[in-house]
Amino acid sequence: MLNRSLSTFMNAFTASDYTMYPFSTQNSTDFQNLLSVYLDAVFFPCLREQDFWQEGWRLENENPTDPNTPLVFKGVVFNEMKGVFSDNERLYAQHLQNKLYPDHTYSVVSGGEPLSIPDLTWEQLKQFHATHYHPSNARFFTYGDLPLEQHLKQIEEDALSKFERINPNTEVPSQPYWTSPREDHVTCSPDVLAPDPARQNTLCVSYLLGDVTDTFEGFTLSLLSSLMISGPNSPFYKALIEPKIGTDFSSVVGYDGSTKEASFSIGLQGMAEEDTERVKQIISTTIDDIIEKGFEEERIEALLHKIEIQMKHQSTSFGLSLASYIASLWNHDGDPVELLQISDSVARFRQALKENPHFLQDKVKQYFKENTHRLTLSMSPDEAYLEKQAKTEEEKLQEKIQALTDSDRKDIYEKGLELLAAQSKTQDASSLPALKVSDIEPTIPITPVHISTAGGVPVQYCEQPTNGLVYFRAMCSLNTLPEDLRLYVPLFCSVITKMGCGPLDYRQQAQQMDLRTGGMSVSTQVIPDSTQLDAYEQAVLLFSSCLERNLPHMFQLWSDIFNSPRLDDEERLKVLVMMSAQELANGISYSGHMYAMTRAGRHLTPAGDLQEAFGGMEQMDHVPGKLLAHHTEMRALYRCAINTTPQKMSDAATQLESFMKEVAGNRKERKPIRSNIIEVRIQQAEYLSCRLDLNFHPCQMKTFFQMPFPVNFVSKSIRTVPFTHEDYASLCILARMMTAKFLHGEIREKGGAYGGGARMGGGGLFSFYSYRDPNSVQTLSAFYKGIDWAKSGQFTQQDIDEAKLAVFAAVDSPVAPADKGMGPFLSGVTDHMKQSHRERLFAVSHKNLVDVAERYLSAGQRTHAAAILGPENETIKKDPSWVFM
Incomplete structure (x- = not known):
């Protein structure tokens, strides 16, 4: 349905004692379509044995086409849960819950303990569904501006009327209370x-x-x-x-x-x-x-x-x-x-x-x-922890294998071939309802913004129904920051609002921020130029919000942070650095695919290189040292934005003006920029200041990070074209179509990874990725096969239209009042540029897609790079083209 709908959200969540199936869309026909599919999928699923093998678990030959290869455990959820428990934080949380509530449902793993999953049978699954996923055990929630009567009628007709009430007996009893800790x-x-x-x-x-x-x-x-x-x-x-x-x-x-x-x-x-x-x-x-x-x-x-x-x-x-x-x-x-x-x-x-x-x-x-x-x-x-896990899994596997007869083995091989054949077939989705490309609005609504100045700095004002809140953003350029300091910028951003400022120590500052604002944050920004791949803007973004009555207080806090930050408290800094390092270490098993994509992109564009320095694996092994003496390098404010109600805008402008005067004394004159970097201005958004790096040379690079978990995160990135290029829209549609029509089948259904696909990034990089993946070399091979599939043109107009719907669902996702008008401010992409991109998306044809696959993705056509985060890998070790980190 992701490819037949303009949904803004579609998923399912497993909690400890319920499953939730949420979806949302801004289109009323689409809402009815999705509701009908969700009701059918939840209450009347096929639950075929083949689905159970693919999504749950199965015994299968390592190579399904060769009966002489060893039998192994496979299955999407089996691999996913192994990935989940490779994260020590998640493992700890699970143990804590199981042991605090040891007497009933919370004592077990709702998502499946990996080595218990192979004990589940298809019959048990069907029985469980029949009692638990029944309308008598369900609750329905709708939110939005569509009339409720239509939803109720559809729920009644499509689901409730087809069941007799049962007692599902799913109440969770109270945990018996301990008399001692x-x-x-x-x-x-x-x-x-x-x-x-x-x-x-x-x-x-x-x-x-x-x-x-x-x-x-x-x-x-x-x-x-x-x-x-x-x-x-x-x-x-x-x-x-x-x-x-x-x-x-x-x-x-x-x-x-x-x-x-x-x-x-x-x-x-x-x-x-x-x-x-x-x-x-x-x-x-x-x-x-x-x-x-x-x-x-x-x-x-x-x-x-x-x-x-x-x-x-x-x-x-x-x-x-x-x-x-x-x-x-x-x-x-x-x-x-x-x-x-x-x-x-x-x-x-x-x-x-x-x-x-x-x-x-x-x-x-x-x-x-x-x-x-x-x-x-x-x-x-425990140094031997992974070894013990692998040994327990191997024992479980052998126990299953030893119970097999020759007839069972033959059966497993044949079923493996059947599943492979089913996975290789194009599924008939004709029974699913779909929107048409003609249902998409041809134009985007223009967000009116007013550009003025305060203290000589450009300011964007955007009037919005913000419910009594004021949202403030400001950019500080990093264009003059020496190269050797850039690794310190993310840490600087994470500590600058937590060290104290002006008359306030860090405790008082935290108290005032909680009392007077909705939060104050500072973050790095790498903004690829929309017109050329080797130009980008590097900046620090300040963001805060407050209730209208607290506007003067919020600006006073920013003023003190700018003019008199307390950066000399070494003990406080050590605490913040330690927490920051722990946070980075914990993030990889959740978002390994993002780290892999960022790493692959570092060798392809200067913006990609900086992204890796600011938020990739390079931050991991970087120990912060000289940091805060260079605060002055980062406080040249050079554009601001305010979103608030029309009634409050003039007051906000007055407050901003006085804030700019307070920090103006500290604004440095711009240093002359080194000769290898040229200032370029984007015509459509005059206040953006990009730099063109003439010294950057894209290169092919393959990097492997050995990690302490049993699954891989794999990525391959290719340098293509910037946002305003006529082929950018075709590459967006191609990425979406390859994901849905080819890569999902190869990487998830056949490969057993939890997820995978392709995406086209705003920085001109076309990236393939996989998530919690039992394979690595096989997945890289699937990426190449995906390119061959695209070049062969073996896709239909229906496939293209579905990909367009999915791309437009993302392009037209709702924007909160706080974020309206932020395209030009944050990335230099104006409504006019978005409209041109929209028109190019509508116009993408079969010929365009084959053409861009051939021109940009073919071997030898463009510079590409790859990265893998995963366990020890003998195959890759033997390949001299990989660099090990």
Whole structure:
């Protein structure tokens, strides 16, 4: 359906005790189409045995066409769950939940313990579906501006009317309460990316709280959790993070209301084994301190202010967020409407605090000090962990194989061939409803913006219905930054708003930011030029939001950060650097395909090279040193943008003007730029300042990163054309069509990877990728086959139209009021340029697609590079064209 719809979201989520099937679209016909398909897929799936083999698990010859190759486990979900548990954070979280609720459904892995998956049979799966995925066990949620009656009629006719009511018997019982605390220990694989290899232990104390259906108690405990752990003013941050005992809080931290009974967890990761008792003692002492001292009134106000902003801020996924927010409570028969009445909970909370100033301290005493249902779980690395996992899997495999007769083996081989044949066939999707390309709007709505200046700097004003919020952005150029400092920019961005500024130390600064803003962030920006591949802009983006009444306060905070940041607190910096390094290390197993694509792109364009330096694998093994003395290099503000309501715009402009005057004294004159870099201006967006790097030479490069997990993330990137080139639209359509019509089948269905495909990036790179993939060389070969398939032209007009629908779904995805008009400001892409691109997308033909595949993707036509993150690989080791990192 992704290729037959203009959906803005389509997926399915597995929680610990429910599955959610959400979709969204802005087109009413499409909504009805998707609803009919979702109702059919959820309540009347085919669940053929072949589907079970492909998606679940199967025994199959390593090479399905050769019966003499060894039998191995295969299956999409089997491989996915192996990938999931290669992430130590995820592994720890799973153990913690299983052991805190040991007596019923939460004691098992809802997504499937990898080595238990081969015990599941097709019959069990069908039986499970018949009882659990039944309308008697379902809840329906719709959000939007379409009339409700039509949805109800369709749900009744397509699903409910075809079933008799049953008792699915799926209530989750309460966890029997422990009379004394428990301790446990688990092991994991060592992390080669750990900031300090000698400190890889995790310890966490987890408490069982009340039933999530008690809305007000849940609200109070969630708020209490934030007061205890969020930000540098919280007691646990001061007690656990600042002494640098560990690198960060444990992967599970704070209030969790996703199970029938909520829990609260607190602990550390990245600590030494000998600190275990010390950390337990600190947690206990901190709870005593909170009971004795309570919380400052200003911190409680800051938190309530945060809730007010969250209620006013409009995101494009608001409906989906609401569905996720109520799902757990509603699933356990709580009242979802009551949960959504947040203002009532805030008023009741204020009243409770007024009547009893010790209200929160009493809760801490009840739920933490006197709570005997608490689990202390530690985790340490075991050098032989992966070896043991592989051995257990091998034993399981041998156990299955030894039970086979010759007839079974023959059957497995034949079924493997049958599956391969089915996977190689083009599926008949004619029964699925589809939109037509003619259903797509031919033009985009123009977002009116007003360009003016403040303090001599260009400012973009965009009037939007922002619900009483003001959104501010500013760019600081990095064009004069010396080359040797660029690796430090991401770290600089992550710490500059957390070190203190002006009269405020870092604790006071954090408090003021919570009280007066919706958050203040600084991030790196690499903006490829839309007209040429070797030009780009490098900048730092400042972003913040606030309620209209707090505008002067927000600008005062930025002014202090610009004029007098407190950059000399080395101890504070060490804490932030440590947390930043831990975050980077934890990110790879979630987003390995993004790291692989970024790495492959570094050798192809100067913007790709900088992307890798700012946010790729290069950041991983980079130890920060000289950083903050160069703050002045990064504070030349050279364009700003404000989105707010028409009523507030003139006030915002006045405030911005005075802010610009305050920071103007610090703006440096631009240094002359080295001769190899030429300033170029993009005509359509006058205030962009790009640099053309004449010294960059694209080159072929293949890089392999050996990682401590059993799955691969593979990418191959090809240098093609920039956004405004006439062939860019054809490459976008081709990437989408190759993904749906060829690569999905090769990489997921045949290869068993969790995902894979191709995408065309704004920086002119055409990238192939795979995600949680049991293969690497086979996948690279699939990428090449995909190019041959495209060149052969073996696709229909229907395939092209479907790819266009999928591309337009992304192009026309909804934009929140905060982000309207940001195309020209952030990337120099104006509405006029978007409209030209749109017209080229509509015009893409069969001939164009074959032509661009031949011209840009063919071997020898363009410079390309590859990257793999994955386990040790003998085949690639023997290939001298690969560089090992």
